[in-house]
Amino acid sequence: MNYFEIMLTTLKIATTGTLICFFVSLIIILLVKKYKKLKSLFDFITALPLALPPVISGYFIIIVSNGNLSFEWIGGSIACAIISLPLVYKMISVTILSIDQKMINTAKILGSDNKHTFAFIVFPMIKTGFFSALFLGFIRSISEFGATMIVSGNISGKTQTLSTGIYTSIQTGDKSSIYILSLISILIAVITIFIFNLINKKNAFEL
Amino acid sequence: MSNINFNFISNIGDFTLKSNSNFSQGVNFIWGRSGNGKSTLLNNIAGFITPEEGEIIINEQIIYSSIKKINVPPNKRSISYVQQEDSLFPYMNVLDNVEFGYKFLDESQKKITPYDVIDIFEIRDLLSLYPSQLSGGQKQKVALARSLARNGQILLLDEPLNSIDFISGKKIYKAIEKLSEDLKLCVLYITHSIDEISRTNKEILYVNDGNANEKKTKDKLLRFWDDETFINEVHDGEFTEKSFSSKSVMISKESFTHNDIGFYFSGSIKSILKKSKSTLIKIESDKDYFISLDNDIFSKLELGVNDKAFCFVYKNLFL
Numbered sequence: 001m002n003y004f005e006i007m008l009t010t011l012k013i014a015t016t017g018t019l020i021c022f023f024v025s026l027i028i029i030l031l032v033k034k035y036k037k038l039k040s041l042f043d044f045i046t047a048l049p050l051a052l053p054p055v056i057s058g059y060f061i062i063i064v065s066n067g068n069l070s071f072e073w074i075g076g077s078i079a080c081a082i083i084s085l086p087l088v089y090k091m092i093s094v095t096i097l098s099i100d101q102k103m104i105n106t107a108k109i110l111g112s113d114n115k116h117t118f119a120f121i122v123f124p125m126i127k128t129g130f131f132s133a134l135f136l137g138f139i140r141s142i143s144e145f146g147a148t149m150i151v152s153g154n155i156s157g158k159t160q161t162l163s164t165g166i167y168t169s170i171q172t173g174d175k176s177s178i179y180i181l182s183l184i185s186i187l188i189a190v191i192t193i194f195i196f197n198l199i200n201k202k203n204a205f206e207l
Numbered sequence: 208m209s210n211i212n213f214n215f216i217s218n219i220g221d222f223t224l225k226s227n228s229n230f231s232q233g234v235n236f237i238w239g240r241s242g243n244g245k246s247t248l249l250n251n252i253a254g255f256i257t258p259e260e261g262e263i264i265i266n267e268q269i270i271y272s273s274i275k276k277i278n279v280p281p282n283k284r285s286i287s288y289v290q291q292e293d294s295l296f297p298y299m300n301v302l303d304n305v306e307f308g309y310k311f312l313d314e315s316q317k318k319i320t321p322y323d324v325i326d327i328f329e330i331r332d333l334l335s336l337y338p339s340q341l342s343g344g345q346k347q348k349v350a351l352a353r354s355l356a357r358n359g360q361i362l363l364l365d366e367p368l369n370s371i372d373f374i375s376g377k378k379i380y381k382a383i384e385k386l387s388e389d390l391k392l393c394v395l396y397i398t399h400s401i402d403e404i405s406r407t408n409k410e411i412l413y414v415n416d417g418n419a420n421e422k423k424t425k426d427k428l429l430r431f432w433d434d435e436t437f438i439n440e441v442h443d444g445e446f447t448e449k450s451f452s453s454k455s456v457m458i459s460k461e462s463f464t465h466n467d468i469g470f471y472f473s474g475s476i477k478s479i480l481k482k483s484k485s486t487l488i489k490i491e492s493d494k495d496y497f498i499s500l501d502n503d504i505f506s507k508l509e510l511g512v513n514d515k516a517f518c519f520v521y522k523n524l525f526l
Contacts, residue, residue, distance in 0.1 A: 105255045106294040108281040110308030110357050120307075124298040 001165065001177050002157065007184050010161040013073055013148065014141035017080025018088075021137045022130075024081065025089040029096050042089075050086040057082050058150025069151055073159050076152030080141035088137040095129025128200065135196040142188055162188075208232050209393035211361055215261025215271070217251045224248060226261075226419035228412050233387055234394045236404055238428065239414030245397045246291060248419050249363045252395070253288050254281035266360050285316075287359030289350050289367045291397075295338040301349050302334040308357030316358050318390055324352040327382050343370035351379065355386065362387070362394045368403070380406065404428065405495055457519040458498060460510065472496060473517045476510055490516050 028046065032039045049057050058079050062070055069075030099122060107121045145163040152159035154168060162185045169177035212229040224244040239245050250256045251271075252263055260273040265286070270279040287308075295304050305321045325331055328348040338346060347370045354362065364383070368376040380403065387394045398404060404411060410422035462473065474492030486505040490496045498518065500508070510516060 102290070102292065102294050103296060105253075105281065106288075106290065107296075107307070109253050109255075109284070109286055109288045110353070111282050111285075111311035112307070113282055116311070120299075121296060124296075 001169070001174070001181075003177075003180055003184065005157055006160055006162060006165045006181065007188075009073065009159065010142065010163075010188075013076040013152070013159075013161055014080060014138055014144075016074065016077035017084065017141045017144075018134055018137035020077060021081035021084045021088045021141075022092070022134055025085065025092045025133070028089065029093050032093075033096065046085050046089040048086075049082050054079075054083055054144070054146030055150050058147035061147070061151050071153045071155060071159060073152055076148040076159055076161065079147035079151040080144045081137075083144050083147050084137040084140040087140055088133045091129060091133035091136055095126050095133070098129075099125055131199050132196070135192060135199075139189065139192055139196075142185070142192070208391050209266060209360055211252070211263070211265050211393055211395070213252065213261070213263045215251060215258035215263060215273075217247060217256055217258040219247060219256065222247070222417060224251070224417050224419060226251075228420055228422065230393050230395060230412075232391050232393050233409060234384055234396050234407060235409055236407055236411040237395060237397045237414060237419070238399075238404060238411050239419075241399075243414050244417050244419060245414045246365055248414065249288065249365055249395065249397065253286055253363060254279065254284055282311075285358075285360045286363060287354040287357045287361070288363040289347075289354045289365060291365040291369070293338070293343075293346050293350070295341075295346055295349055295353075297338050300335055300337050301330060301341070304338070304349055305330075305334075305353045305356050307353060312358055318358050319355060319386075321352070321356040324355045327355075327386070328352045328379065344372060344375060347371050348375075348379070351383075360393075362392055364394060364396045366397055366399065368398075405497065458500075458508065459517050460508070460514060462517045471517075471519050473515060476512055476514050476516055479510070479512055481505075488516070490518065 025046070028042050032042055061075065061078055061082065065075070065078075069078060103121050103125065104117055107117045112120065143163065144161075145167070148159075148161060149164055149167070154160050154164040160168070162181050166178055166181045166185070169175075169181060208231065210229065210231045214227040217224045217226075222244070224247045226244075226248055237245050237248065247256065251258050254270070257278060258271060258273065261271070262269065262273070263271040265284070269275065269277050270284050271277060296307065299307070302321075302325075305325060309317070309321050325334070328351060330345070330348050330352060333341065333345060333349065338349070341349065347367060351364075351367055362383075367383075368379060371379060383394060383396075386392060396403075404425055407425060410424055411428055412419060413421050413423050413428060415421075472490070472492045474490040474496070476488055477491045477495070478489045480487040480489075481502070484502060485499050486502055487497060487499045488505075488510065490498065496518070
């Protein structure tokens with residue numbers, strides 16, 4: 001087993017999935033902000049992956065893509081994006097809906113145009129929430145197994161991730177691979193959570 | 208010379224504000240009960256709310272006109288505005304807050320610098336602190352400094368001294384008055400405080416039930432309270448022999464001491480205006496103070512004209 005390759009594939013699928021999930025969530029929330037009647041509908045749809053077994057979400061992706069995403073790493077990323085959607089959508093939604101209009105008005109009356117207002121007032125207000133959404137999406141994607149397995153399979157050197165690699169090692173009784181892949185998974189999780197906490201702590205101090 | 212004219216109608220939900228007035232250089236008071244449209248008036252002038260129809264003109268420049276389809280955005284209106292609630296930017300320290308509006312100005316607009324106002328409001332010690340580390344009064348001073356450093360053509364103040372203690376409030380009011388003279392600035396000043404109103408000789412815009420088009424003199428306004436109960440509402444409190452104390456004011460015919468931090472004054476009662484529910488007493492001291500008491504409370508105190516009265520006030524709101 002090429003552990004480094006498995007790690008890179010995992011990071012590629014998880015990072016891409018997180019970014020897809022982040023931007024899709026952002027677009028939905030901006031739509032909801034504009035068309036408030038859509039809120040209940042999108043709140044319901046985005047919460048579904050949390051309640052459904054991941055294999056159903058995976059199968060849904062295969063059906064919708066007419067099989068084009070099967071056994072492709074990007075299919076795995078989309079699977080990760082759908083599974084992370086409830087967490088990421090909720091975090092971004094709370095962040096955007098809590099933007100204080102009074103602060104924006106104050107900045108504008110002090111002479112700030114839209115560009116400066118976003119850079120100096122809005123961005124500091126949303127950055128912690130957006131970072132949190134990205135980290136949550138990434139952490140969830142790293143550990144994703146069910147939907148990814150259904151969509152992108154477990155092809156060594158192409159779509160095999162840490163989770164599916166551990167699954168294969170358990171099936172074949174390859175104990176050393178189980179330990180090494182588990183250790184890599186734990187290390188990635190620890191580093192990610194450490195950075196997440198560090199950023200949150202820094203922002204909390206600034207406030 | 209700085210001035211403002213406005214005549215507009217504004218709707219927010221079921222509430223309609225009809226306003227028509229004009230103000231010139233100096234401190235101009237706006238007075239009325241809560242929820243009658245005072246803040247809505249200033250928010251329309253600032254551009255946070257767009258009127259349904261009408262016109263707003265600052266220094267002969269139209270900033271809003273429904274007929275001419277002009278609506279200058281808030282950042283180009285050149286208005287300094289201190290809002291009622293805390294609006295300091297939490298991610299910036301005091302200095303960055305105060306300098307925020309100044310950096311958007313052209314050289315020709317810079318009449319007063321951030322460090323000038325920092326000294327006026329005595330906040331030099333606070334410059335490196337963040338808003339979460341400030342008290343309510345300090346936040347209010349920083350908000351005032353920031354809005355003045357913006358060098359607007361007019362200054363809108365929505366109850367700016369609410370969180371500031373009485374003595375500091377007096378100093379700050381004098382500073383605002385002086386700045387309005389030095390910078391030839393038109394100041395629109397919303398207040399609930401009779402004490403603040405008693406400082407002016409100008410007519411006061413009375414905002415009532417969504418109408419902001421009637422100016423009254425100070426004396427007229429004080430008499431106008433006839434059917435009003437909002438001035439210094441004192442209904443619940445505790446009697447100790449001949450003194451009365453509530454959460455905000457303590458009054459007695461005899462001198463007393465008090466453990467809380469507040470403002471003492473004494474003087475002789477110059478007039479008593481007794482109405483159906485409440486009684487307004489005017490006490491002459493270093494200046495005139497007005498205290499309104501529930502009729503029952505007033506009769507128990509047995510106060511009369513020319514009697515000496517000793518008072519202790521917890522908040523400037525009550526004066």
